[in-house]
Structure formats: structure tokens, C-alpha cells
Amino acid sequence: xxxxxxxLVARRFRSVPVVDDAxxxxxxxxxxxxxxxxxxxxxxxxxxxxxxxxxxxxxEDLRRRLRRFWDKxxxxxxxxxxxxxxPDTPLTKTVLSLYHTHDNLPVVDRKTGQLLGIISYWDxxxxxxx
Amino acid sequence: xxxxxxxxxxxxxxxxxxxxxxxxxxxxIFLACYAVVMSERFNRANVALLAxxxxxxxxxxxxxxxxxxxxxxxxGLLIGMMLIVSVTQQTGIFQFLAVSAAHRARGNPxxxxxxxxxxxxxxxxxxxxxxxxxxxxxxxxxxTEELEVSPYPFLFSQILCSxxxxxxxxxxxxxxxxxxxxxxxxxxxxxxVNLAPAALVVLAATFVxxxxxxxxxxxxxxxxxxxxxxxxxxxxITDPALLKKCLIVIALVIIGFVIGHxxxxxxxxVALTGGALLMLLSNLDxxxxxxxxxxxxxxxxxxxxxxxxxxxxxxxxxxxERAGILAKLSALIVxxxxxxxxxxxxxxxxxSAIASAVVDNIPFVATMIPTLKGVxxxxxxxxxxxxxxxxSLSLGACLGGNGSLIGASANLIVAGFAERAGQPIxxxxxLKHSFPLMLMSIAICHVYLWLRYLS
Numbered sequence: 050x051x052x053x054x055x056x057l058v059a060r061r062f063r064s065v066p067v068v069d070d071a072x073x074x075x076x077x078x079x080x081x082x083x084x085x086x087x088x089x090x091x092x093x094x095x096x097x098x099x100x101x102x103x104x105x106x107x108x109e110d111l112r113r114r115l116r117r118f119w120d121k122x123x124x125x126x127x128x129x130x131x132x133x134x135x136p137d138t139p140l141t142k143t144v145l146s147l148y149h150t151h152d153n154l155p156v157v158d159r160k161t162g163q164l165l166g167i168i169s170y171w172d173x174x175x176x177x178x179x
Numbered sequence: 180x181x182x183x184x185x186x187x188x189x190x191x192x193x194x195x196x197x198x199x200x201x202x203x204x205x206x207x208i209f210l211a212c213y214a215v216v217m218s219e220r221f222n223r224a225n226v227a228l229l230a231x232x233x234x235x236x237x238x239x240x241x242x243x244x245x246x247x248x249x250x251x252x253x254x255g256l257l258i259g260m261m262l263i264v265s266v267t268q269q270t271g272i273f274q275f276l277a278v279s280a281a282h283r284a285r286g287n288p289x290x291x292x293x294x295x296x297x298x299x300x301x302x303x304x305x306x307x308x309x310x311x312x313x314x315x316x317x318x319x320x321x322x323t324e325e326l327e328v329s330p331y332p333f334l335f336s337q338i339l340c341s342x343x344x345x346x347x348x349x350x351x352x353x354x355x356x357x358x359x360x361x362x363x364x365x366x367x368x369x370x371x372v373n374l375a376p377a378a379l380v381v382l383a384a385t386f387v388x389x390x391x392x393x394x395x396x397x398x399x400x401x402x403x404x405x406x407x408x409x410x411x412x413x414x415x416i417t418d419p420a421l422l423k424k425c426l427i428v429i430a431l432v433i434i435g436f437v438i439g440h441x442x443x444x445x446x447x448x449v450a451l452t453g454g455a456l457l458m459l460l461s462n463l464d465x466x467x468x469x470x471x472x473x474x475x476x477x478x479x480x481x482x483x484x485x486x487x488x489x490x491x492x493x494x495x496x497x498x499x500e501r502a503g504i505l506a507k508l509s510a511l512i513v514x515x516x517x518x519x520x521x522x523x524x525x526x527x528x529x530x531s532a533i534a535s536a537v538v539d540n541i542p543f544v545a546t547m548i549p550t551l552k553g554v555x556x557x558x559x560x561x562x563x564x565x566x567x568x569x570x571s572l573s574l575g576a577c578l579g580g581n582g583s584l585i586g587a588s589a590n591l592i593v594a595g596f597a598e599r600a601g602q603p604i605x606x607x608x609x610l611k612h613s614f615p616l617m618l619m620s621i622a623i624c625h626v627y628l629w630l631r632y633l634s
Contacts, residue, residue: 091320094599098317102271103278103415110406 076127248497259450536582
């Protein structure tokens with residue numbers, strides 16, 4: 050987990066794909082999951098306490114919560130609900146997915162689930178400008 | 180057991196009651212409805228409404244008879260209380276109570292478990308149990324996470340406390356709402372006077388095994404306790420002005436429950452009027468569009484599936500009553516007990532408890548009420564002599580819900596929270612802990628009934 054967080058912070062990615070040993074995509078880990086780890090778990094659960102007005106945390110409290118996950122494998126906390134595109138996904142559909150997710154999109158082989166790469170909105174904009 | 184009785188009685192009723200040739204059909208629809216609800220493979224409101232429709236389509240009941248079978252006092256009371264809760268939960272009062280309890284216990288885990296259990300019991304006595312646990316359990320999980328202790332004993336005790344607290348008042352638990360609404364002569368005060376003492380004794384006794392099994396081993400570090408003490412309870416109150424209005428209306432509603440009986444004011448009238456008044460007060464200084472939107476939102480929080488489950492169930496029970504099945508069941512109970520009221524009261528207590536641990540206690544009680552009315556008529560009991568039977572049914576059905584994880588809706592709600600919190604409650608583990616405690620509580624009630632009414 051610590052390594053994945055390091056990649057997110059160093060490269061300023063919103064999320065990164067998580068793959069298994071065979072390179073098959075199994076989830077996505079990003080700032081959304083990272084922020085969730087910093088607050089009490091019940092704040093982000095369904096029917097939980099979305100505001101927690103009575104909790105007065107300082108930086109050390111956030112760090113303490115995050116530290117609990119530091120040595121855990123990232124696959125355990127990767128989000129399973131994510132958008133992907135395939136090499137044959139039409140361009141308009143891809144642009145719409147980028148529009149809805151505000152994030153880079155993993156490109157995945159339709160048959161094997163192998164991660165082939167990542168496409169960002171900058172990739173498309175740069176190709177347009179060139 | 181009840182199902183076997185109904186089958187036997189349906190057979191007798193179809194032969195013996197000439198005026199009710201539909202006894203087999205009515206019994207069949209009832210049993211099928213019961214079985215499908217128990218299977219939990221379909222939505223229970225859906226099943227009950229379909230079964231109610233079949234009672235009318237098969238001409239066991241006319242539409243007028245079906246409508247007459249619906250107890251609008253129960254329906255009105257449920258909707259009124261749900262509206263009041265819908266407004267009140269916006270104030271943060273329940274989070275305030277839970278966080279204050281943790282403060283009062285100075286962050287000590289056992290003290291917090293005890294006080295949160297008491298908060299749950301008292302709140303359950305005034306609101307329905309599902310609402311109570313929906314409000315208290317999330318705060319409990321926030322507290323146990325900061326304390327770095329297992330939430331299981333906390334959640335376990337809150338399940339038990341919600342069902343025990345619910346048994347104490349007319350409005351605390353659906354079985355009591357049904358009994359209080361359908362049995363004439365039983366007031367809000369009667370429920371308090373007769374059931375609250377039993378609930379209090381059971382509550383106190385329940386904490387003894389909980390302390391022995393978990394409480395004495397619960398420890399939290401000084402640092403963890405300090406984190407809980409850093410919570411600020413008053414910050415949980417998000418709308419102090421609305422809270423004042425809520426407290427005033429809730430006080431008026433409770434006064435209405437107490438003094439309304441005997442003045443023609445049934446609980447449904449009091450609760451619905453209270454709900455309407457509170458919605459009005461909560462919207463006074465808003466524009467009409469916003470008022471409409473908020474009232475729509477409050478009505479959206481009414482659990483309509485529960486309401487329609489009751490509607491369907493009332494019609495199904497009216498069907499088997501019309502077919503003569505319940506009258507025969509009453510006669511069978513009276514014969515079986517040799518006409519001894521006390522034996523019937525004890526049997527009702529234990530059978531209700533065991534049945535409520537394995538099946539939904541709402542249809543069970545809805546069926547038992549007309550059956551016991553028949554028993555009262557067969558025995559020729561006056562209202563006062565009949566009372567112990569109603570208290571037996573109430574205590575058995577409410578506390579029986581503690582017997583297993585599926586014994587009451589609130590139990591399943593807590594289990595859902597535990598699962599999402601990464602601490603799932605296993606059915607068998609819970610059963611191992613809860614069933615003996617449920618039996619203990621029923622044994623206490625047995626002694627209570629004997630001492631107070633049946634000796």
C-alpha cells in the first residue's frame with residue numbers, strides 16, 4: 050500500500066490500475082480510496098455517518114489511520130467498481146468515459162482481462178492538436 | 180408448531196363449520212404466505228399483499244370485509260411515529276446521546292457498552308427498534324474503532340437491549356403496537372405499568388452474562404480512551420432550534436398516549452397529529468416549494484413496505500378468521516389446557532418466544548391476537564382476567580426476537596452494519612450467545628407473570 054501511495058503522490062495520478070501476478074486487472078486504487086482510509090470507517094459506509102461533526106481530528110489522527118493500511122497488499126483495498134476501455138472501444142465512448150470519470154482509463158484486453166495500458170484525456174487532446 | 184395447528188384446525192373447520200366451506204383454501208393461502216415470508220426469498224410486503232388479494236379473489240372475503248380487517252389504528256400509529264422519527268433524526272440528537280454516553284463512561288469500554296445499551300433500550304421503548312439501531316449503531320462503530328476494541332459485544336448487547344426496551348411500551352415494538360391497537364381496554368399506561376418492570380429486570384439480568392463473557396476482558400489503551408474523550412457531544416446537534424420543536428412535540432405525543440386513552444383518542448390519532456404538527460413546525464420559515472419538498476422527503480422516510488406488509492397480513496388473518504380457522508384454534512388451545520387460563524398464559528409466553536426466534540414475530544402476533552380473543556371468549560374471562568394472556572404474548576414475542584439473528588428486523592440491520600464494518604456477525608455464533616440469554620429472559624418473565632398475576 051505504501052508503495053502504491055508513493056506512486057500516486059509522485060506522479061500525481063488520480064488512480065492507478067491494480068493487476069495480479071499474471072497482469073490481469075483486478076481493481077483500481079486511487080485518491081478516493083486513500084482519503085477513505087484517513088477517516089473513521091463508518092463515515093464512508095452505506096447508512097453510516099457521513100459528517101461526523103463530533104469528531105475533532107488533527108493531522109496525527111489522519112496519519113495514525115493511514116498507517117494501519119501501510120503494509121497491507123494494495124489488492125485488498127482496490128476498488129472493484131471502475132471504468133475500463135478496450136482496444137476496440139469507439140473513440141466517442143472513450144471520450145464520454147473520460148468525461149464521466151474525470152480520470153485516466155485502463156485499457157484492458159476484452160478476452161483475457163490483461164492490462165494493456167492507460168489512456169488519459171491528455172493523450173487524446175495532444176493527438177488532436179498534432 | 181403453529182403451522183401444524185393451523186393445518187389440523189383447517190381440516191376440522193372445513194368439516195365442522197358448515198358456514199365456512201373455504202377453510203381449506205383460506206388455510207392454504209395463509210400457510211403458503213407464512214412459508215414464503217419465512218423463506219426470505221421474496222419481499223414480505225409483496226407476498227402478504229398477493230396473499231391478501233387471493234383471499235378476496237377466491238371469495239373467502241369480500242372487499243369490504245378485507246378493508247374492515249385492516250387495523251387502521253396500527254397503520255396510523257406506525258406512520259405517525261415514522262414521520263416523527265424522520266424529522267427528529269435530522270437534529271443529531273441520537274448521535275449526541277451516544278457520544279455523551281461514551282463521555283460519561285470516561286472512555287472506559289465496559290462503561291460505554293453499558294451506557295450505550297441503556298440508551299438503546301430507552302430509545303427503543305419510544306421509537307421502533309429498527310430506527311433505534313440505525314441511529315445508534317453507526318456511532319457505536321465510530322467509538323469502537325477509536326477505542327480499537329472488537330465491536331461484537333457492543334453490537335450484541337445493543338441487539339438485545341433494543342428488543343428488551345421495545346417490550347416495555349405500547350409503541351416500542353410491532354407486537355406491542357398490534358396488541359395495543361387491537362385489544363380494546365389496554366392503554367399506553369397499562370403497557371408501561373405491566374411490561375416495563377419485567378423489561379427492567381430482564382435488562383439488568385442480561386448485562387450479567389455479557390459482563391462475564393466480554394465485559395471484564397474489555398480494555399482500551401489510555402491513548403485510545405483519550406481519543407474518544409476528544410469527541411465533542413454538543414457538536415453532534417446539527418439543528419438546535421429543530422431539536423427543541425421535536426422534544427416539545429414528542430413530549431406532547433407521549434402525554435397524548437397516556438391521557439388520550441378513555442377520551443376517544445387512540446394512539447394512531449395522537450401519533451399522526453404529532454407527526455403533522457412536527458412537519459409543520461419544522462417548515463415554518465421556509466418557502467412553499469421548500470416546504471413541499473421537505474414534507475415529501477419526510478413521507479419518503481416512512482417504511483411503506485412495512486406498512487403494506489401489515490395491510491396484507493391483516494387481510495390474510497381476516498381471511499382465516501372468516502373461514503372459522505382461528506375460532507377452532509382457540510377451542511383447541513382451551514381444550515388442550517383443560518380450560519386453565521394460567522396454563523394457557525405460560526404456554527403463550529414460551530411458544531411465542533420460541534416461535535419469534537425462528538419466524539417473523541409480526542405475522543405470528545397478528546394471528547395470535549384474534550386466536551387469543553377467541554380463547555378469552557371461550558373461557559368467559561373479563562378484561563382484567565384476560566390481561567396476563569396479552570402480557571404473555573407481548574413478552575414472549577418481543578423477547579423471543581433475541582433468540583437468533585433472524586428473530587427481529589433490528590438484528591439483521593445490526594448484522595448488516597457489522598458486515599460492512601468488516602466484523603461480520605455469524606449466525607451460529609450469535610445463536611450460541613443469544614439463545615441461552617433469550618431463554619433466561621423468558622424464565623424471568625415466567626416468574627414475573629407467576630408472581631404478579633398467576634399465583
